[in-house]
Amino acid sequence: MVTVQxxxxxxxxxGGPAAERALLRAGRAGDLAALEQLLALHKRSLYALCRGILxxxxxxxxxxxxxxxxxxxxxxxxxxxxxxxxxxxxxxVNLCLDWKAxxxxxxxxxxxQCRVVSxxxxxxxxxxxxxxxxxxxxxxxxxxxxxILLKAREGWSVAEIAVAMRWNEKRVExxxxxxxxxxxEWRRRSADEGEER
Amino acid sequence: MNCRxxxxxxxxxxxxxxxxxxxxxxxxHLRDCRSCRRLRDEMVAAEAELREPAAPLPPPDIEARAIRxxxxxxxxxxxxxxxxxxxxxxxxxxxxxxxxxxxxxxxPSFG
Numbered sequence: 001m002v003t004v005q006x007x008x009x010x011x012x013x014x015g016g017p018a019a020e021r022a023l024l025r026a027g028r029a030g031d032l033a034a035l036e037q038l039l040a041l042h043k044r045s046l047y048a049l050c051r052g053i054l055x056x057x058x059x060x061x062x063x064x065x066x067x068x069x070x071x072x073x074x075x076x077x078x079x080x081x082x083x084x085x086x087x088x089x090x091x092x093v094n095l096c097l098d099w100k101a102x103x104x105x106x107x108x109x110x111x112x113q114c115r116v117v118s119x120x121x122x123x124x125x126x127x128x129x130x131x132x133x134x135x136x137x138x139x140x141x142x143x144x145x146x147x148i149l150l151k152a153r154e155g156w157s158v159a160e161i162a163v164a165m166r167w168n169e170k171r172v173e174x175x176x177x178x179x180x181x182x183x184x185e186w187r188r189r190s191a192d193e194g195e196e197r
Numbered sequence: 198m199n200c201r202x203x204x205x206x207x208x209x210x211x212x213x214x215x216x217x218x219x220x221x222x223x224x225x226h227l228r229d230c231r232s233c234r235r236l237r238d239e240m241v242a243a244e245a246e247l248r249e250p251a252a253p254l255p256p257p258d259i260e261a262r263a264i265r266x267x268x269x270x271x272x273x274x275x276x277x278x279x280x281x282x283x284x285x286x287x288x289x290x291x292x293x294x295x296x297x298x299x300x301x302x303x304x305p306s307f308g
Contacts, residue, residue: 032264032268035264036260036261036264039260039263039264040260043255043259043260044254044255046255047253047254047255047259048253051253057253060253060255061255061256061259064255064259064263065259065262065263065266068259068260068263068264068267069263069266069267072263072264072267073267073270129246130253132246133246133247136243136246136247137247148244148247149247151244152244152245152247152248153247153248157212158212158214173208173209173212173214176208176212177205177207177208177209180207180208180211180240180243180244181204181207181208181236181240183239183240183243183244184236184239184240184243185239186243187239187242187243187246188235188239
């Protein structure tokens with residue numbers, strides 16, 4: 001008999017769909033360790049997404065916690081039509097956009113240093129890169145941030161984004177086009193400003 | 198096609214979501230138009246920049262904390278009617294306030 005742990009261990013990358021299903025099944029049956037593993041698979045990308053949309057480390061932490069909590073509360077209702085990851089991201093995106101609309105709209109973007117992975121070149125280069133990314137994201141509307149992050153970081157298709165954002169694909173195409181043009185405009189502007197200095 | 202129209206199609210072109218005729222028109226336009234080519238390149242470069250190698254790390258126990266909260270929520274004492282202890286305390290406090298107010302208003306010394 002293959003245990004959850006063994007099945008998970010044979011998964012690839014962050015765990016294949018089979019491993020995820022096994023963890024989900026075990027979690028639904030009351031195995032809290034399996035649930036913890038299942039959530040841990042997605043926490044890093046979820047945190048990066050929430051931080052990208054909200055712009056603050058603490059808010060992102062709260063958003064990930066709340067996303068996990070809502071997912072756990074709704075676990076019995078999750079039918080598995082979409083992947084668990086898509087469902088989690090759907091909760092997180094909607095939560096972040098709601099928070100963005102109702103909380104601290106005028107707060108400055110969080111430029112603080114944060115823990116980063118060690119494969120990056122140097123702390124200075126990382127800090128500069130992060131500042132540029134923060135600057136780029138802060139120039140976008142919150143919904144455009146969500147779109148661009150799902151596209152650029154997660155590599156999601158228009159169809160997948162449509163599910164997560166609860167939009168139709170046409171709207172995703174239109175908004176993605178606007179987001180990309182805004183981002184390109186920001187890049188052009190920042191390059192021009194760099195030349196002027 | 199003019200630049201304005203091409204600008205709107207560029208994103209879908211990157212997604213490979215154009216009809217064959219549109220895709221040909223975009224390719225032809227990009228060959229001849231430096232400005233639209235630059236826009237396309239900026240779009241691609243900007244997204245590549247966002248794929249940062251140094252993604253921020255979340256707190257290590259974030260999932261464990263969420264699970265603890267969820268478990269605590271489920272284990273919170275509930276009455277048969279589905280009301281939680283917090284609701285009961287709030288109701289008791291409200292009742293006490295109403296009774297106190299009634300007592301004050303009804304007392305002969307009031308007014």
